[in-house]
Amino acid sequence: MLLGALIEKPMSAYEMKKNMEARNINSWVKISSPSVYKNLVAMNGKGYLDDEVVKEGERPAKKIYSINEKGRNYFFSMMEKYSKQPDKIYIDFVAFVANLYNVDPEKGLEMMKNLRTNLSKEREYIKSNIEAKKEFVPFYAISILELYDKMYAMFSEWTEEITHDYVQKNNH
Incomplete structure (x- = not known):
């Protein structure tokens, strides 16, 4: 979900969280605000994302994440994987x-x-x-x-x- 959203446009972790809330994604995907932040940092660490620190006026600086070529390749490989081999569904x-x-x-x-x-x-x-x-x-x-x-x-x-x-x- 996060990589797909970043294909649409670069954004900060806070913007990503708001985007997920606005789209009501937590109704159909297990994702929480802390996991948004955690996963963006993890994907950045794996080299799937680029980041840029931006400061607007008097506001605190924020990190804007964008998907890079390695991230796009990973995204499309995951799309391919799940289209060919859906996960098992576990019902608690x-x-x-x-x-x-x-x-x-x-x-x-x-x-x-x-x-x-x-x-x-x-x-x-x-x-x-x-x-x-x-x-x-x-x-x-x-x-x-x-x-x-x-x-x-x-x-x-x-x-x-x-x-x-x-x-x-x-x-x-």
């Missing part, structure tokens, strides 16, 4: 489901309801983002949010099935 809550047998059935059912409720809340949040930003953000951002909407719909359906099976198993 499956560990919870896999351990349901270790809790009291009544408590387990309550926990499953909590999971379904929170998955529904996440889906509603994503749907509201799609509607609110549809005309202001690039198509790829909307398509990624739509992917998450579909995933949350599938997760909700799956948790209903699991809850049903869980109730059936614990009533016998």
Whole structure:
């Protein structure tokens, strides 16, 4: 994400953080403000970025990062890699489901309801983002949010099935 943003235009770590927030990227990619700074410094150290210290008027100096040829090559090699070999998807809550047998059935059912409720809340949040930003953000951002909407719909359906099976198993 960071290299792609720097292909668009050079920017400081603070501008990058604001850019990520404005584009609501943290809704669909695990990225935090500290990791923006940390990763820019790391990529700069690996030689993927150039930096220039700029001072504007009375403001403190800031470091502006820009992607260089080595960074562009790395960016495009990563794009190629992920298009040919997507990573496995790990879903944190499956560990919870896999351990349901270790809790009291009544408590387990309550926990499953909590999971379904929170998955529904996440889906509603994503749907509201799609509607609110549809005309202001690039198509790829909307398509990624739509992917998450579909995933949350599938997760909700799956948790209903699991809850049903869980109730059936614990009533016998």
